[in-house]
Amino acid sequence: MAIVFAAVLPPSVCGAEDYATWSYSQRILLNTTSTGAEVNGTIRRFPVLIRLNPGNFKFFSQTRAGGADIRFAKSDGTHLPYQIERW
Numbered sequence: 874m875a876i877v878f879a880a881v882l883p884p885s886v887c888g889a890e891d892y893a894t895w896s897y898s899q900r901i902l903l904n905t906t907s908t909g910a911e912v913n914g915t916i917r918r919f920p921v922l923i924r925l926n927p928g929n930f931k932f933f934s935q936t937r938a939g940g941a942d943i944r945f946a947k948s949d950g951t952h953l954p955y956q957i958e959r960w
Contacts, residue, residue, distance in 0.1 A: 892946050897932035900948075 901923060905912040925943070927933040936942060939960045945953040 890944070890952070892944065892950055892952065895944075897935055899930060899932065 903921065904910060923945075925933060925940075940957045943955075943957065945955045947953060
């Protein structure tokens with residue numbers, strides 16, 4: 874399984890992009906086992922749709938307009954590229 878973090882950054886941190894100072898964050902698990910997507914090999918650079926809402930992201934109400942302060946990272950803190958197509 875892959876672990877991705879979604880976080881809401883306070884306005885004072887948004888410019889710095891230092892994810893270690895996130896005020897709010899939550900793990901997102903991508904189930905790649907046979908009970909989920911059943912991915913049997915290594916796949917790189919594949920876009921994954923993540924839909925955040927108040928039911929699956931407990932800090933949803935803390936986000937800025939349009940998700941401007943949402944960021945994604947691997948469990949080791951490595952920043953992940955992302956795009957917000959629709960908020």
